[in-house]
Amino acid sequence: MTGLSFLVLLGTGMPIAFVLIATTFVFLYMADRLPVLDAVPQIAFGSVETFDLLAIPLFVMLGEIMNEGGLTRRIFRAARAWLTRVRHDLPLVNLIANLALAAIMGSATAQIAVMSRTVVPEMEKAGYGRGYSTAITAAAGLLGPIIPPSMILIIFGVIAQVSIADMFRAGIVPGLILFALMLGLTLWQASRNQTHGAATRPVETSRIKASLPGLATMLIPFVIVGGISFGVFTPTESAAVAIVVALILGGPVFRDLTWKSLPAILDRTVQNSAIVLFLIMAAKVFGWVLTFNQIPQAVAAFIASLTQDPTIFMILVMLSLVAVGMFLDGIAALIIMVPILLPVATATYGIDPVQFGIMVSMTLVLGLLTPPVGAGLYIAAAISEVPITRLSKLVAPYVLASVLVIFIVILFPWVVRPF
Secondary structure (H helix, E strand, O other): OOHHHHHHHHHOOOOOOHHHHHHHHHHHHHHOOHHHHHHHHHHHHOOOOOOHHHHHHHHHHHHHHHOOOOHHHHHHHHHHHOOOOOOHHHHHHHHHHHHHOOOOOOOOOHHHHHHHHHHHHHHHOOOOOOOHHHHHHHHHHHHHHOOOHHHHHHHHHHHOOOOOHHHHHHHHHHHHHHHHHHHHHHHHHHHOOOOOOOOOOOOOHHHHHHHHHHHOOOOHHHHHHHHHOOOOOOOOHHHHHHHHHHHHHHHHHHHOOOOHHHHHHHHHHHHHHHHHHHHHHHHHHHHHHHOOOOOOHHHHHHHHHHHOOOOHHHHHHHHHEEEEHHHHHHHHHEEEEEEEEHHHHHHHHOHHHHHHHHHHHHHHHHHHHOOOOOOOHHHHHHHOOOHHHHHHHHHHHHHHHHHHHHHHHHHHHHHOOOO
């Protein structure tokens, strides 16, 4: 009955956090366990009472400051200034700018929304098809949750009690491999269509003049990634330092950020952070219901009966999570599935939790571009006014490229711990 309630509520289009909470109440009522409702607030609030999760609102705020202060636009201009005489320059600029934003924002949906408004119109002006331009932009959003900082990696680290800095470092190489595959795929697609490809005229007479603001903005990802990698900052501290840098660049340096814009930035930060944190709370409560029903133990026993090989186990988990990610938000799925699967992966199969975390995170992120939920797909389609069915076909090669990287992570564990 609990499972049926979950599917029915999900089918109504109700936000996933409310679906999880409502399903919990249905279970407690059907099982005649209403007295234990007293434990629900404690479980919910306990799930977000950790210092590491403070990084989430800080990185959300950083992204808002980047957008409001014009820093995102300057990264795009800097990349374009140096590639403007290169054939297929704008697809390259799109991917490079997305890579830079991935090292700042940590949220795929926010990144897709920003770049769909910024880059797709520019590519259309240069003669690239709207569908092609939107597909590159949506697919490049997959870099956001893998390249540090990453919201989903922060949450995995908290759940699995694994160092978030280790998770961030582990995402660098797989993220760069995915970027390289996307780059090759984009250039191959552009070269096949002769209407794509003329190099655009320089947007500035001086490349140095055009790129200096963008290079200054790139201090932010260097602060984040470099500070964490070399142990100078914790992820939460790096977010706070990056906010200070972004405020200085957007305010006194570039003068696009004013005191009047700060209330709006704080308002959006609170709203977006509340959505994520409430989802974490709801998923934690739902996970408690699953544990109460001994579902984790049943799943562990079932999987262990299928194979004793760690590689086969990870492939089975990947295939299962692809299906789960098509219907559940990635963060909700992570919070529900990791407590079930991680103990089996580490205790039964001896899998490195960091490797397992990167595999799980990359797999669940695919749900951003796969119907019927596909939040990233719908955001890009709505902003650029591209039919969702057409966009789904255009992003399919990029999804397959991401699947290839997931297999690389499974087969070559050293990829997540190169240093």
